[in-house]
Amino acid sequence: xxxxxxxxxxxxxxxxxxxxxxxxxxxxxxxxxxxxxxxxxxxxxxxxxxxxxxxxxxxxxxxxxxxxxxxxxxxxxxxxxxxxxxxxxxxxxxxxxxxxxxxxxxxxxxxxxxxxxxxxxxxxxxxxxxxxxx
Numbered sequence: 001x002x003x004x005x006x007x008x009x010x011x012x013x014x015x016x017x018x019x020x021x022x023x024x025x026x027x028x029x030x031x032x033x034x035x036x037x038x039x040x041x042x043x044x045x046x047x048x049x050x051x052x053x054x055x056x057x058x059x060x061x062x063x064x065x066x067x068x069x070x071x072x073x074x075x076x077x078x079x080x081x082x083x084x085x086x087x088x089x090x091x092x093x094x095x096x097x098x099x100x101x102x103x104x105x106x107x108x109x110x111x112x113x114x115x116x117x118x119x120x121x122x123x124x125x126x127x128x129x130x131x132x133x134x
Contacts, residue, residue, distance in 0.1 A: 021053040023078050024067060028053075029094050031071055032101035041070035 028038065035049045044066065051057040059067070061075075068075040107115060 018079065019055060020058065020064070020078060021055045024049075025053040027071055027073065027077065029097050030101055032098045032105065033071065038067060038070045042066040 028035070035046045035053075038044065038049055039046045044063065048057065049067075052059050064078060065075050068078060107118065110118065
């Protein structure tokens, strides 16, 4: 005779399932990439990528490897415990994340003096924008 255990008692420390589509979208946006960019690098159709990101389709490991390769990251990142780091008190839109990711990508090749110049220009733009809005 078998005794059934309640589901919560069956596996006490089972990790919560990941939504691979949300994970892919998060990494794609962090890198400032569009679904079209992934399509060009992998040959996977944009509509397929949309279905994956929206949870309608679960990709094979081979397909996940293509997507990871297109984003120049190891496949294992998709399965990390905490794939998206959040900064407390900071909420950014997808467009802001995309913009900052592009700035990060290009700033990696700048000299220190060019970075300071860029930051000064951004401060100037921000000051001009806030005075024109007021």
